[in-house]
Amino acid sequence: MIRFIKRSMVRVLVAVTNGSEEIELLTPLDLLRRCQAEVVLAASGNSLEVTLGKGVRIIADDLISNVSNQDFDMIVVPGGPGTGNLRDDPILIEMLRRQKQSQKWYAAICAAPALVFETHGLLEGEVGTCYPSCEKQLHNKSRVHDRVVVSNKCIxxxxxxxxxxxxxxLVEALYGQEKADELSHTIVFR
Known part of the structure; x- marks a missing residue:
């Protein structure tokens, strides 16, 4: 069972870089904002303007370097062709390490669990899943066929x-099952 945060303002950092995958970036961002979370879309590097994997151009809310000392209830890392940029961002990696050490939520999708989390020891003691072509990079492959895996505070x-x-x-982790079910119904997902 997932335990969730019981306060009004949940803060989430969603990392973005050139080449981030659109669906993996925007779906969590959208659903978390529908729950009234304060979601900061933070760009790796030194530009707020980001070109995503399929050419969509967006403007981030801030730079990762500007929010590195802020406290977040969750950090979310998308995959896509630009995942290596996030893997190589020392500021983001340090934020993720602090998040894990503080036993706060951190999440990744697609290539990011293997390239970002596994590379930097963030899956140590955890199980996870990732994009099929990256599965060989995971140390623990026991759950690679699952669509979504929750392991302690790692999703x-x-x-x-x-x-x-x-x-x-992610919504369930931060707000509880009832809120996730309500949102799922509202967006006609289930």
Whole structure:
């Protein structure tokens, strides 16, 4: 059973970089904002303007470097062709390490569980799943066929086709099952 935060304003950082996958980025961001979470879309690097994996251009709310000392209830990392940029961002990695050490939620989808989390030891003591072509990089492969995996305070998912389930699991983690079910019904998902 997932224990959830019982306060009015939940803060979430969603990382973004050039090449982030659109569905994996925007689905969690959208659903969390529908729950009234304060979601900060933070860009890796030094530009707020980001071109996503399929060419969609967006403007981030802030830079990861500007919010690195802020406290977040959850950090979400999308996959996509730009995942290596997030893997190589030392500020984001330090934030994720603090998040894990503080036993706060952190989540990744697609290539990010393997390239970002596994590479930096963030899956140590956890099980997870990821995009099929990245599965060989996971140390613990016991749950790689699951669409979404919750392991302690770590949530991972397979890819664009699982983005809605992933996002609803994030909502459940932060707000509880009832809120996730209500949102699922509202958006006509289930």
């Amino acid at each position: 991972t998912s397979k890819g664009p086709g699982t983005a809605m389930e992933f996002a609803l699991k």
